[in-house]
Amino acid sequence: MTEMIIMAGGAGVSPVVFQLAIFVLAIFVGYFVVWAVTPALHTPLMAVTNAISSVIIVGALVAVSTAATSSSGGGSINLSSGLGFVATLLCAVNIFGGFLVTQRMLSMYKKKG
Amino acid sequence: MHFEMTSNLAAILYMVSGVLFILSLHGLSSPASSRRGNVFGMIGIAIAIITTMLFFSISGTGLIMLLVALAIGGSIGAFIAKKIPMTDMPQLVAGFHSLVGMAAVCVAIAAFFAPASFGIGEVGNIHGVSLLELSLGAAIGAITFSGSVIAFAKLNGNMSGVPITFKGQHLANLLLGLGIAMLIGILMKSGGDNQNVFLAIVGIAFLLGFLLIIPIGGADMPVVISMLNSYSGWAAAALGFTLGNVALIVTGALVGSSGAILSYIMCKAMNRSFISVILGGFGAEATTSGGEKEQRPIKRGSAEDAAFIMKNASKVIIVPGYGLAVAQAQHATREMADKLKEEGVDVVYAIHPVAGRMPGHMNVLLAEANVPYDEVFELEDINSEFANAEVAFVIGANDVTNPAAKTDPESPIYGMPILDVDKATTVLFVKRSLSAGYAGIDNDLFYADGTMMLLADAKKMVEDIIKAL
Numbered sequence: 001m002t003e004m005i006i007m008a009g010g011a012g013v014s015p016v017v018f019q020l021a022i023f024v025l026a027i028f029v030g031y032f033v034v035w036a037v038t039p040a041l042h043t044p045l046m047a048v049t050n051a052i053s054s055v056i057i058v059g060a061l062v063a064v065s066t067a068a069t070s071s072s073g074g075g076s077i078n079l080s081s082g083l084g085f086v087a088t089l090l091c092a093v094n095i096f097g098g099f100l101v102t103q104r105m106l107s108m109y110k111k112k113g
Numbered sequence: 114m115h116f117e118m119t120s121n122l123a124a125i126l127y128m129v130s131g132v133l134f135i136l137s138l139h140g141l142s143s144p145a146s147s148r149r150g151n152v153f154g155m156i157g158i159a160i161a162i163i164t165t166m167l168f169f170s171i172s173g174t175g176l177i178m179l180l181v182a183l184a185i186g187g188s189i190g191a192f193i194a195k196k197i198p199m200t201d202m203p204q205l206v207a208g209f210h211s212l213v214g215m216a217a218v219c220v221a222i223a224a225f226f227a228p229a230s231f232g233i234g235e236v237g238n239i240h241g242v243s244l245l246e247l248s249l250g251a252a253i254g255a256i257t258f259s260g261s262v263i264a265f266a267k268l269n270g271n272m273s274g275v276p277i278t279f280k281g282q283h284l285a286n287l288l289l290g291l292g293i294a295m296l297i298g299i300l301m302k303s304g305g306d307n308q309n310v311f312l313a314i315v316g317i318a319f320l321l322g323f324l325l326i327i328p329i330g331g332a333d334m335p336v337v338i339s340m341l342n343s344y345s346g347w348a349a350a351a352l353g354f355t356l357g358n359v360a361l362i363v364t365g366a367l368v369g370s371s372g373a374i375l376s377y378i379m380c381k382a383m384n385r386s387f388i389s390v391i392l393g394g395f396g397a398e399a400t401t402s403g404g405e406k407e408q409r410p411i412k413r414g415s416a417e418d419a420a421f422i423m424k425n426a427s428k429v430i431i432v433p434g435y436g437l438a439v440a441q442a443q444h445a446t447r448e449m450a451d452k453l454k455e456e457g458v459d460v461v462y463a464i465h466p467v468a469g470r471m472p473g474h475m476n477v478l479l480a481e482a483n484v485p486y487d488e489v490f491e492l493e494d495i496n497s498e499f500a501n502a503e504v505a506f507v508i509g510a511n512d513v514t515n516p517a518a519k520t521d522p523e524s525p526i527y528g529m530p531i532l533d534v535d536k537a538t539t540v541l542f543v544k545r546s547l548s549a550g551y552a553g554i555d556n557d558l559f560y561a562d563g564t565m566m567l568l569a570d571a572k573k574m575v576e577d578i579i580k581a582l
Binding site for chain 1 (some may be wrong): 124127130131133134135137138139141142143144145147148150151154155157158161162164165169170173174175178179181182184185186187188189190191193194195198199204205208211212213215216217219222223224226227230231242301338339346347348349350352353354355356357358359360361362363364365366367368369371372374375378466468469471472473474476479480481483485486487488489491559565
């Protein structure tokens with residue numbers, strides 16, 4: 001009986017499967033949310049999805065952090081942290097550019113009168 | 114008080130930023146809520162960045178690198194966002210996609226060479242699943258990058274929009290795709306101790322992205338940008354699995370499905386199947402007609418005629434197309450509409466989904482010209498209204514009004530949903546010349562009884578009409 005409860009609680013299930021569950025559910029959320037977007041705002045939608053997909057910057061930051069934690073070089077800039085630097089920079093262009101251009105577009109949408 | 118960022122707290126904060134991203138897209142369901150949605154998105158990404166900085170306690174050299182990268186990248190991004198003309202949004206978005214793709218490639222390679230920091234194993238002994246995720250993230254990212262660079266070049270006019278095709282193209286792409294799959298298999302078997310295999314995957318994917326987009330013609334670009342939008346999402350999701358990061362997984366799924374839905378909407382609006390767009394070549398044989406065409410009589414009108422007809426109408430529907438933006442006539446058109454409204458005419462706008470060069474592009478261009486969004490209607494909402502309108506004022510649009518899409522099964526655009534402008538009492542058609550449209554098809558509407566052709570540059574014609582009003 002306790003075993004059953006533990007299984008229902010997810011013990012022994014690989015974390016990847018949990019991540020997959022989140023992923024699949026998020027696709028459904030995305031499906032419904034995006035269909036609800038008014039066609040008039042499809043261009044801002046693309047600009048903002050572009051900005052948020054730059055959350056890949058979290059991966060870039062982990063790569064940058066290897067500069068400080070690398071045991072061999074003691075804070076030297078290795079290949080990974082260098083790539084992390086480049087990725088952070090590219091994501092920053094996207095995040096600032098994407099959100100600001102979206103804001104600029106959205107501020108133009110006005111009602112009658 | 115000592116503050117410690119535990120894994121659980123970090124996971125919860127990443128979830129919060131994922132929820133904020135959902136809310137930011139949800140805000141776009143109406144212009145009124147959209148600005149708040151955008152702010153949610155900004156907060157979401159700020160939370161994700163700060164959480165990561167604290168959790169990995171980035172300090173010293175790493176912190177300096179991070180701040181420098183943020184400052185440089187942020188300034189470039191802010192500058193571009195401020196300066197870019199709205200007509201250039203398609204190439205801007207394509208350009209931004211290429212950056213996401215490149216960032217994904219960089220992160221994947223970094224993780225491959227420093228797996229311990231990413232918690233996915235040791236150099237030469239990376240977990241099998243992680244290798245799969247890394248390879249997919251890197252490959253999709255690379256395809257997004259090179260594909261977007263080509264899309265940018267085509268949209269920006271650095272490269273002709275004419276499809277580039279060669280014999281055996283599809284076979285070549287198929288083989289490259291299979292090659293990537295095979296190399297991923299080899300990599301997973303070896304536990305990731307063969308760096309060359311990983312770099313080969315990235316290299317082939319770059320080539321594949323390039324080859325996938327060069328055969329696609331200018332007319333299909335709205336589908337291509339949407340598709341690349343989707344790819345950038347899937348690349349982010351793949352890396353989200355590697356990092357076990359909920360924010361990244363959720364965002365990847367949202368962006369991936371968003372791009373896929375937009376591609377679907379664009380394909381439907383052009384009555385093209387997704388497969389035929391991907392296979393490319395559309396627009397290659399666009400200019401075969403000519404010469405032998407019989408000269409048919411048209412009714413030609415002046416700006417004064419147009420002003421007279423519209424002033425005496427009770428309802429005018431303006432149908433703008435991309436030609437309007439090319440002629441920079443948005444502002445003049447809005448002025449004309451204002452004048453007509455002063456005369457007591459009901460003026461609204463009808464927009465076809467592919468009126469611009471990307472989804473929703475024409476709406477942005479009209480919004481920029483201060484056209485209120487509640488005067489702008491989508492195809493399915495306005496099509497029944499043309500029968501009640503005295504005048505349909507078509508400016509810079511052509512194929513999206515062509516009745517051949519309904520009547521001529523031989524026509525390349527047969528089956529494409531069109532705006533029923535021919536239902537209006539009079540059609541005023543502003544056009545530079547009588548040449549065929551983007552898809553290279555003659556338009557019977559030019560010769561119809563109820564049509565008056567206003568042959569001139571769009572901006573000049575509208576300005577003349579304003580003077581005559």
